[in-house]
Each structure stands twice: as C-alpha cells, then as structure tokens.
Amino acid sequence: MLRPYQVTALDRLAAAWAEGRRRAWVVLPPGAGKTLIGLEAARRLDRRTVVLVPNTAIQDQWIAHWRGFTPATTTAGADRSLAADVTVLTYQSLAIFDPETETDVEGHTRSPMRRLHANGRELIDRLAGAGPLTLVLDECHHLLDVWGRLVAEVLDRLPGALVLGLTGTPPESLSPAEAGLVDTLFGSPILGASIPALVREGHLAPFAELAWLTPPTAVEAGHIAGEAERFAELTTGLVTSTDFLTWLDARFTTRTVPWVRIEKDEPRLAAAALRMHHAGLLDLPAGARLREEHRHAPSAEDWVELLDDYVTHALTDDGLREAIRRALPAVGYRLTRRGIRAAQSPVDRVLARSAAKTYATVEITAAEDTALGERLRALVLCDHERAGVRLPALLRGVLEPEAGSAWLVLGNLVADERTRALDPMLVTGKTVAAGPDTARAFVAWAGRPELSITFDDGLCVIGGPWSPRTWVALVTAFFEEGRCRVLVGTRALLGEGWDARGVNVLVDLTAAATTTSVVQTRGRALRLDPSWPEKVANVWTVVCVTDRHPKGSADWQRFVRKHRGYLAAAPDGEIVSGVAHVDAAFSPYAPPPVASLDAVNVAMGERAAAREETRTAWRLGTGFRDELVHTLRVRPVRTLTPTFVPAGPSEPPAVVPAAACAQPVPSPPAGARVVSTLIGAGVLFSALAVLTWVSVLLGGPLLLAGGALAVRRDRTLRRAGRLLAGAVGDPPLLWFACAVADGLRASGLSPRGAEGVVTRVEPDGSYRLSLADVDAETSRRFALALDEVLSPIASPRYLVSRYVLRPAPVRARARAWLAGTAVADGVVYHAVPAALGQNRGRATAFATAWNTWVSAGEPVYANTPEGEGVLATHRGEDPLAATTVLRVAWD
Template sequence: MGSGEADDPLPLRVHQRGALDALEAAYAAGRTRAWIVLPPGGGKTRVGLETAARHLADGTVTRAVVLSPNTAIQGQWVDAATAFGLTASDDRGSDAELVSLTYQAVAVFDADDEVADDPDAGTSQLARLHPNGRDLVERLRKTPGLLLVLDECHHLLEVWGELLAEVLAELPSAHVLGLTATPPATLDADQARLVDELFGGIVFQAGVPALVREGDLAPYLEVAHLVTPTVHEQEWLAEEATRFGELTTRLMDPTFGSRPFLQWLDERYVTAVPRAEVAPEQLDAALRLHFVGMLALPPGAVLSERHRRPPTPQDWVLLIDDWLRRCVVASEDPRDHDVLRVVRRALPAVGYVWTRRGIRAGRSTVDRVLARTMAKTTATVDLVAGEWDSLGDHTRVLVLCDHERASAIVPRELDGVLDQQEGSARSVIAALVGDPATAGLAPLLVTGSTVAAAESTLRDLVEQVRLTDARLADALVVEPGDAAVAQLTGPWTSRRWVPHVTRLFESGGTRVLVGTRGLLGEGWDAPRISTLVDLTTATTSTAVVQTRGRALRIDATWPDKVAMTWSVVCLTEAHPRGGQDWDRLVRKHVGFQGVDAEGDVVDGVGHLDASFSPYLPPAIADIDAINHRMAERARDRQAVRAWWRVGEPYVDQVRPTLRVRGRLAPVAPDVRPEPPAVVAAADGVLFRGAVPEGPGAFAVRHRHERLTGWRDLVLAPLLAPPSLDQLGRAVADALAAAGLGGPGGAAVVVEPHPSGEYRCRLDGADEPSSWLFADSLEQLLAPLATPRYVVARYVLGADDVPDVGVWATLGGRSAVRRAIAQARPSGVVWHPVPTALGVNAARAGAFAEAWDRWVGPTQLLYTGSPEGAGVLAAQQGSDPFDATTVVRRHWS
C-alpha cells in the first residue's frame, strides 16, 4: 500500500498534510464524517488515498468506495489507487480495496447540465431510485468498515441533497469523507445548512491563491476579451429595443394610468407614512432611478457604488411589477386597462412576460444572441493565434463550450440573424480548422459523444492510440465531414478516448482542444494546459472553480508556467439588456480571486481590469483600449508570475478593503496615528494633549522663526480635512463600543497606494465585522443623503486665525498657544452617522464619542427633530470629501 511517508517519491504538500492532520484529529474526536475543501489541482485524490491506505492498514476500514461525477474522474481514481499500491476497480461488484464508481451508480446525473430538475417534494428519494441504485445502497449498508469518499461532493448539494441525507442515514457506522473544490463562502444558506447537518461542518479548507503562493499551483491571470455583435445581430437588437424604449417613455407621461408610474414611485418610496415595506432589490432599483434624476431620494437611503448607474431593465421590471400588481390590475379605470396592454406587449423585448402572478422571466432571445454571437467564435480564433505567437511550443489551449451542438431550434425571429450551430463546440472547431492562423495547431474536438478534427489530426490520434492499443487503433475509422472537419468513429466511448486525446494534447500532437464543460470542465487533468478560453454560460461557483482549475496544474516541462484564462464577453448599447453577458462575467468572478495589474489578489471583476465595475459594463467606446490593455498584460507572463510572489508568507484570508480617492488629509506612511492634540471646537481651538515640539533650536536660528514654525505645525491639521486614518478609527471604535463587533480603531490599517488612492481595512476582524466596517466607512465618506443622525465637524479657515507675529515676539511659545486658542471656526460641515450606528440614540452617541476622540468636538443631531431637519434640508447632497469609494475583497 502507498504510505505518503518521507520515502514516497511524491511527498505530501503543505495543504495535503494540513487536511490529513485535521481529518485525523476529527476522527480521534469521534467524528465519522468530514468535509474537506481543496482547489482543483490541490491534491484531493491524494488526501482520499492516504486516508484509505492508513485505515485499511490499521483495520478500521475494510473497503473504500469512491463516488465521483463522471467517468473521467472515476478512471483517474482507479489509476491513482493502483499506482498508490492499492487494489482498485471500477466494478461495483469487485472485492478490491478501493472501488471507484460514478454518482450515476446511485442516481442519474446529466454530464452536460450543471443542475438537474429537483426531485418531487415529499417523496422518499431512495424509493425513486433505479433498482441498481437501491442495490448499491444496500451493498454499502452491509459493508463493515466502509469508507465512503464523495469526490466533488458539491454535486450532491446542488442536485441530490435530499438523496444524500437518506443514503447517509442508511450508513450510520460508515466513515464518510466529502472532497470538493467549491469554496464554502459560495454555498447558499440551504447548502451550508446541509453540510453542517450531514458532515458536522468543514474540517479543512484552502483557497487557490494559497496553493499558488506555496508553488503547488501555477500562477495565473484572468483576462477578458470584449466583442460587439455582428452588424446583422446589432440591427436586430436595436429594433427589439425600440418597443421597450417606447414603454419607458410612456412611463414618464403623467397621463399614463390613473395613478401614473412616477407618482406611484414617489408615494411608495419617498413620501409614504408610515414607510412602506419594500424588498431590498426594489429599493436598489428605486435608488438607481434617483441616480438618474427620476425620483427623490428615499428617506434614510444611502447611495453606494451599486446605485451609481442608470436603471437596468431588471430594475424597471421590478418597479413596474410592483405598480401593476398593487395599483393597476385591481383598477376599473379604462386608462389602467390601456397600461396593462402596453406593458404586456413591450415586456418580451427584454425577456419578460406578464402572467396572472405578475411579471416573470421568459425566453430571452437577446441573451441568446449575446451568448452565441459569431463575434465570439471569431475572437476565439484570434486569441488562439495570439497565444501561439506568444508561447510557441508551450502553447496548449483548451476552449470550453456549453454544448457540442445547439439542440434548441433558433427562434423564428432570429432567422437570418443567428446560425443554428453558432456558439456550439462544432462551430468553434470548424472556425479553428478553417483559419490558416490556427489550422497548423491541429485543433481537435472532444466531447462525450464525438472526436473530430481535420483528417490529418485524426490519423495522428489513431497512431497515438496504436502505441498502447493496436487492436483498438485498427478498429477506428476516419469519416469525412463538413467544412474540412472529419470524425473518428469506432468501438470506443469517452471513457476510452479521453486518455488517448489527453496524451496527444500533452505531447503536442494537437495544441488546441475544443470541448464541453460536461466532459473536460471538471476532473480532467492535463498539466500542460497553458490557456483556457471560456465560452461557457454557467455561472455557479462550482462551474467557475472547476473550469478554471483545468489550467492551474504545474507543468514539469515548463517551470515558469503562467496559466491564462480568457473570458469572451459580448456587449452592446443597442439594447437595454445589452449587458447580460457582462452580468454573467460578474457572477463568474464573485468569490473567485485573481491578481490585478497592481499585484493585489482580489475577487470580482476588478482583478481583470481596474476600470471594471460589477455594477456597470464598460462603454462600447472603451472596448478597443480595454482589449489592448488585456493583450499587453497577457503577453507579459513573467510580470504576472512576479505579482503572485510565489514562496512568500501569506495568511490565506479574504477580507473587504475600502479603496478611496478624495479630499482627505495625506496619510503618513509607517506612522501610527494618535488622537489629535489640537482640535477645532464650536467656541474655539482646544489643546488637549501632547502638542508637537516643532522645529528645534539647532534647526532654526532665530526665536521668531522657531515660534512661527511651531505655530504652522500646530495649525496644519486644523486647516486640513481629517485623514482616512482618523475617520476609519472613529468608525471602528464606535462599532466596537456599540457592541456591533470588531477589534476597534487600533486594528484600522490605511495604506497609501502608488495609484493615488488609499486602501483601508480592519485587521484581525472576522468577515462580518470587516464588511460592516467597510460599509459604514463608505457611508461616512458619501455625500450627505437622508441619515437618521448627523455629526458636526467645525472648520477653521486661514482667516480665522489671529496674526500671532506680535504674540510670538512678546510672549514666546505660551503666548502663541493662547493666540491660536482665540481662533474661532467660521464654518461647520455635517456628516452622516453610518446606518448601523444610526439605528438608535445609544449607537449614535457611541459614534459621536468616537468622533470627538479622533476628529474633534462635535454636535449630534437627530434629523427627525426640527433642528436636524433644517440641517438636512440645507446640506443634503453636500460632498465634503468628494470621495470615490469602492469595496473590494482582498486576499493576503
């Protein structure tokens, strides 16, 4: 049996040892179920084999049964177990030490679909199984000393959560080990609950950046290539947009309906007393209408980054649906009957339909055009050719599509706009084989049902097969096909042809594989992949992590490998839903970390380009410049490798960081701030601490100059706005004092960045506290909106300070100090108390105390009082810091 000890030719990696140690500790504590998270390429199989081997050796396990999602992974377990010294089989009836099966042995999974239909509620899932599945569960139940390994076990949560619970209930004495690459932070509430119930929580986890820093995964770069639809597609989209544009124009008409749309919105969100209960997404939609000047600011609302953009069709639909159901439908007024007719006719243009239960999502032909545009296929050819020019012999490109063929019929309205097979793997392989820039790379299509390429490439594959299986090679037939793409047929299935195709790819016989996510997007192992071109539409965390994991393996033949992932995205401004493909890209990068152009590891689309926002697609006019930047970054792989700082220490923690640009006092590097010793109050200047010494006697010759210098040093912070340090510490101290969590102001870290922005985070805090701090500080820096409480900051101008020259001459330093104390602030600026701290007077008071300590004496006002309402009316919309803020999740 394999041992994994020091004499093993492949010693355990840091995170494999960590996972095994955590697992053994859990077993020693009496647990029999465990859930371990390691990214693709992180060695989950080795962890499972070590666990099986150790417990087979000590007799606590008599047989290990591994269930995995597809035949490729099933075969890899058999091969790995055999190489590890275990007897292994893929036959459910085998007596081997390790039996590797697919989840299909228990229940049917569709290899090309991310999620199957949910089983009927209220029905025993075991009872619904095929007899073969029930027989397997019974065999497992009767196996003493069973170790059940559930590889890529996130599938069970997404598809068969109830079935998993019933199966494990039948195996109370078995040891169960769940292995997955899906980060726990991406599990929804139901999935997280199921993990806790069935496995007792996660025993060990490590993220992709940690393994890159260790050197166990290749450094990588995520880049996007932006395209616009073809001319014919663009014309069709513009025509479709007309109907929805006409609707939004009608909605602005004060005679459209008995209670017009804008009047309804004002009554619902602004003037309602008591305040109407609305869903968070509805309020977000209303705030985006406010941003473009269509609605007053709802009381208590604060604009954040996600609100600073025009409303999307989804926003309009949310608000229109609320208006229709609550106001229009029940009306007998003929004007409202006309409203319903107009809305019903316009909704399909943006992918929605009116039903008896309100507006629902319908078939989106617009999304189909954006997802499957011919422009993406053309771009893929260009990207592959570019990688060939850049990498030469190292080039190994994997192009992933959703499907081999487009099964759905192109809707009649897209006839002549979109080809039937456009966007499928078939159309991509035809383009690659047919283009002189890529044909020499011998592109090859491999799916669950097909192997296809140019005839010469397929004959090379037959010879590759002959090296290990001459009989099979003799039975294979190259059949000519359309567009110079032939097909290889014979007595084999994907289980047999994937290893042969992989060897051809690894050896350079083909340098471009085009495949489907269902076959190659998960579990398939080809360390020489240099580049992934992602044409898929799946946005689940599982699909994203698994797809990107294909390129991250270390390549022994290329020690300096840097993996590249290109996402091809179609944008248009010709239709209000022209950003759907962008939204898909955003969802793919939520929770997925990558290195940005400044060497920071962050999640979200911000790591693709600093200009990218999760809330708004780039302007079409900027596409060429963006694509140029992306190409430049992609060419400099050594710079990318340097950004990852492989081998340097790390924490393996992701926390939100507030990035700020604005009118804030400079932050002194490496100087830990203290509460200011001199502050401006309503009635003058207060000295309440150790005052700076100022220039020394040896530095300045004359006493008058020395005193003047001391005066200027004292006045400098009074005349400048507060620093981000001061504001951040006030927020953090207030949150801690109010019992809302976090370690307080001492944990605030502010770092000046070469780009000119500041980055502020709360060190050593848990994630909820970190988020609350970042959100609260962002609200404090925002323009004054409609907070429940405000605090005053007294502002001292240069003209407010007496001339201290005479005082300096007559009375020395103490006289200068008295002169400064006579200054009287000429202005006051009001700032919002962050929402979490403005819930009640006690919390607001905690913020005022923290503000007094870090910024200066203040006055706290409730904006519901006459005085507070007056302040709000006078200063609403003021933006004292003129700050641009975004929150990004940083890994360190």
C-alpha cells in the first residue's frame, strides 16, 4: 500500500506529465520508498521501461521488487537487448568509454557521446529504436559528477522518452553548476517529505547521531608533533623577529576602510584576523565583532590565509620567503610564484586514516552488543577495501599499511574476543571475507559446496564461481538472519541503495562529507524493521583530533561538514541541523579539548544505550509543519536580570526549559522598563509626585496623614529600592526578542510579533530564541535581526539608545528618586537591525516596540552629525557582552 507522501509525489508527477513535461525528478530520503514510486510511475505510464542504477546490488533489488510488484505477465531482466518489458541496467553499462577516442587529431577533448565504446553506442541505438519509452534514472545525483554530460547527450537522442529521476539529494545542496545541469536534465524538482517528517510519522526509524572522539595513536601523535615543530618555528619567528605583526596592525586596525567592507570583500582574511585577536596577537579592529567562530586559536588555514596576503603584498626578505616555503608542506600547503596554494596534507591523511579509528570501532560495536545482544545488526562503512597504494615515504612506519581500509577494520574485529563472537564479515564488489569460524559457517549456510576458503593474513577469503550480484544477496541474507551481526563494507557498494532493514547501528569511517554521501549513508540505518517495530538506530561518526598540530582539527571539520544541513533530534527533543544535534556543547568551529574526549565518549555511550529516550525525543506521531526554523543561541557573559519576566498567576513564564513546549509571552514589562524610561527622559520629580507614582505602580493607595504617611513612606522606600535594584543590569534577552518581533510585524515583515517569541534555557545557561509559527524566511529574518541588536555596533543605518541604572546603594538611589533629584544615569546604544533600518518608517516602528519592551529612546540616523558622533564613540562596543550563533531547527 502506498503511503500518503508517496501518493502525493505520484500525483504531482502525474500533473507534471499532464502539463506536457517530458522529464521530472522526485526527491525523497533514502528508505522512503523511491523504488516503489518509480515502479508505480512506470506501471501507470504503461510503456517499455528502462531503469539505470549505480551498481549491481541496486540492479538486483529493482528486478526483485518489480517481480514482486507487477503481474507475472510483465517481464523484467538485465539483458542489454531490452527484450524484457522492464530492463534494469547499471550506468556503467552505458558509459563504456574508448580511451583512444578521448581527444581528436588536434588534441581537443571529444564530447562524451563521441568517446563511447562501440558497445555503449549500440545500447543507445537500441534505446532510440525501442519506441515509446519510460527511462528511470535511479540515484540520479550520480549524473552530476560522473555521467551528467553523457546522459544529457543521450536524452537528446530520445526526444519521445518520458524521463524520471529519483534521488535522496536535496536540491538546496547542489552547487550552481550542478543545479544548472539538473535544471537542463529534469526541470524543477518534485519534493517529498523530509527525513524528520518521515520519522515523526513513523515511516522511518528514529535515530541518534553520535560521535566517538579519539586522539591519534602514540606513534601517529609523535609524527604529528614533529611535523608541527617546523611550522611552530616559522610562526614563532614571524611573531618575534619580523614585521609580520606590524603589517597585521597596518592591514586591519589602522586602516580607514570600514570593517564591514573588509568582512564583505575578504571574509576569510577577516575571520583569520579576528582569531589572531583572540590569540592576543592583534588589537580588535574598529567595528569588528567576535562571534563564536572567532573565539578559538588560529588554525593552520588562518595562518596561511594571512601569510599569503603578507607574502603577496609586503614580504621583501628572500630568506624569510625560503623559510616559509620549507615550513608550509608540514600543514599541507606550498609556496608558488602566484602565492600559497593547497597541497596534500600528511597530517590530514594521518587523522583521516588513523588506526585509533579502527580501535574505536571495536569499542563501539562491543558497547552496542552489550546494549542490544542478539538484536544487534551493525554496519561499518569505509572508503576502501584495501589501502591500494603504497604509503608515501614520510608516513611509512607511522600509518599501518592497510590504514583506513575495511580489511584492517575486519582484522581488528576478528582479533578482539568481544567482537569476534559477533561473526563480523566483509563484503565489497571484489571480496567476501571473515574469520575462520564465520567463513565456514557461511559456506555451510549458503549450501554452495563449490565455494572455497583461502587464508590471507589471519582472515579467510571466500571465493568461487560467483559474482557480486550473487554474493551481496547471500551475505545480506546471512546478516539479516543474525548469523553475522557486524558487516564491514565500502561506501561505494553498501553506502547507497543497498537494503537491509535490520541495520540498527551504523559506524561511519568514511571521509566523504558531501550532502549526498551523508544522506545516502545515513539512509542505510533508517529503514523500518518488521521484526522490531520499536527499532531505534544509532549512527556513529568516529573523529580523530589532536591539539599538537595547527591542522589537528582537520578531521573535526570533516565531521562538521557531514552534519551541516543534516537534521536530527538533539537529546532535548529539538530537531536541529549541524553538530549541535550530536551534543549541544559541540562547536562547528573547534573540537572539544583533548582532555575531555574520554568524558565525551562516556556520555555518548550512555546516550547510545538510552534508545527509549531517543525514541521519546523524536515525539513520534505529534504534529509538525515540515519547515525550517532559524534560532539564535545566546550565551551571556554578564548576568541578565531578572531571569524571568513577571507574569500574572494565569500566565506561564516565556522563558522555558529546553524540553518544554513553547509558552505564551506575558504582557510587556512594567518595573525595570518604566524605571529606565523615566531615568532616560531625565525627568525630575517632586518627592510627592514620585512617591505617588511608585505607590500606584506598586498597587496600593497612598496614606498622607501623620504617622501613617511615614510608615507608608518607609515601606514605599523599601519597595522602590527593590524595584530599582531589579532594574540594575541588563534586561532579559526575551525583552529584546519581543521588541524585534513587534518591530518586524509593525513593518509588515512578519505575521507574528512578541506573542510568537519562544525562549529556551540550555543546561549550560545559554538561551535559544526563535519566532514560532512563521515561514523559514521570516524566522531567519527574526534571528538575524535579533543577532544585530545584541551584537557590537558595526555600521548600522540607525541606532537606538537604552538607558541603564548603574550599581549603587539601593536605599540611596531610592531616596534620590523620592526626593526628585534622579537624573539620567547611563546610556548604551544598540544597532537597529538592517531589515528595520532601511527607512525612517521602519526604524520608527522598531523604536516604538523598543519603547514598549526595553527602554525609552528614539532612532538616530547614522548619517547625521549626531549619528556620526554616536558611531565614533560607540562603534565596536558590545552592549550585552554576549556571544551568539545562528542555528537551524525543524518544526
């Protein structure tokens, strides 16, 4: 039976055909049943059908699904003659190139069609002569980087064909060149439901994204430290014995070019400069603002970015140039006549293929066995079966010869008695291997006496008269039955399209970090398991980090790229993209301290074992909008008071724990805001007037007779003092957020105002603020605007003031109020957000909201004498001393 989202996709596809489109592509996550959609679409079109797929494993799955899906009268096969009603072929069967025809007689590269081998051209001729044809291109993202130009030419030869592309790669992840090719091939996409939506509805298994962080082995660490010495000598010499720092100062802090221009024109150079400031090597440039990504030590990339600029524009010392040239290879760069260019990084290679990752895989599978027992079905994905090429001389004796390979992983799993009992097996497009006992058990189970077992370095290779099409199916069935509970394979074979519903643990050891590879890899673990309806999958990424080299975070950055844009449930139940769904404390800009890695792994192990909590975090069966929501995470440095907005008995606080649902925002604040308003206005009150106002504010009638007046006055003095004490310091972040939301609504930029603001408190004391029940663009607009309000002033079009009370003896301050001698106490300025500063009308609308929620203050246009004076005095000031970072969540 088709699921609702599949019906929707098919209906949209039918509408596209009815509109006269000849080509279309459907986007659905792995495990969502793209094959079923392709089968049903082909059945409805009732034409001869040809399906092209990436590999033989997927080819067999299509044929098997078709035979189980259609009446027996419909034939399906894999013969290039196209005699069957449905023919399933691999892309490779089409793209057979003749190396001798790569260039013409003048040396120009030929088009892909002209480079085809005769067999490939023959197949295309058959396609062109097959009559009305439905051509299904499965996992069509492969066309973008392998066969794209060829398929474009083939489709031009098939003008009568209806072409359906199927992929799990979201269109927003495509580069401009890829998007252009897809548009040429297929037109606009037909989008299905997202991964979180399918999990929430129960069509995919809930899952947790986890990380095992490990330092390199002792031998690897020694090599890395040695490589770091050369670069450390260079950077130390630059700082102590050259004009490099003087040049940095001239380049960034004494220039008259506004910092916003530098950040816009040279973003990587500007970011590197700010990290140098964080390291104490550069003054903070005027107008610059330190964000989360700047608050860590300069990386090798930062040094190289600055060095390249220095070498290009300032360096005249040939001796220093030579020293730079010698030191750069240690961090994966080389000095050329045109500047510094990237080269192969030996340290990156060591971290990516560290033997420590293989040892971590053993620990993960052993821990998962303890948690799941006989139910465990673990898949370990690697980039390569064997190392394939000799290590460079520099790394011999540092990395194991088979470092990073599936073969080495299998060897370690078989060698450890905890995981040997799990009967691990290796399956690739070339090899099936296992430990001796497992190999013999598999051959007996398969019932194929013609299979042979040969020993290779302690492992057994199973061979015989069979092909990948046969052995992948057999090993998969052996695995699904639980006779092998850990399967090791390569991303090329098992990383996409391969279907094993029992997989509940995935260990990702691959270096691929594209959106396509991440979505496809994770899809192996998300299919529902009929034998375990409560299945919860754990997806592990193993990361090797070190603080002994400036490129020691290279593998961490690869981990960050894998999770960028990928949505998963965090432990608190919020579904967010990026490494925050692995651990809220993880930064996309730097790994945790090496000293904390063991503690991180312990916490990850505890989360892995708590599968029921993961299931709860996904809130299965609850409603959703399937839209992205942009949030601002704020970590205050100073205390923000009061923590909660005063609310009536029936009004819950707007600041809620992270796990709680959104609550209504209370009415605008009275106490602290009114106090700052009156102080800001510089109003002088008589004692009686102030006393009357405070009494009314505090809700009681004022007695003016004799001793009663004195008693009441003393009580009022104490209560006024408490009120004033509450106004000292910064207002709650919620008030700023409400002002921004109301300003956006008043300007027609948002359908919701303060009532839509949601604030959540993180365990580490930080806050997450967002605007609920709006579209993704409005939520993004809100988050960016709030970020500008809370951040140091750069170069806004408008500014707005906030009046503040400085710390002082409470009773003395209250007496000054009651005596009518209160005067303006202090003022700080905030930027009016760019979206609200485009014209005077929007700036005034924001100021009105600001007056309601935060403080008195009029918008000041920066391009006036008054505004220029404010900017000259306050540019670069941090009004709240808070660090902020934008996050993307799902609702």
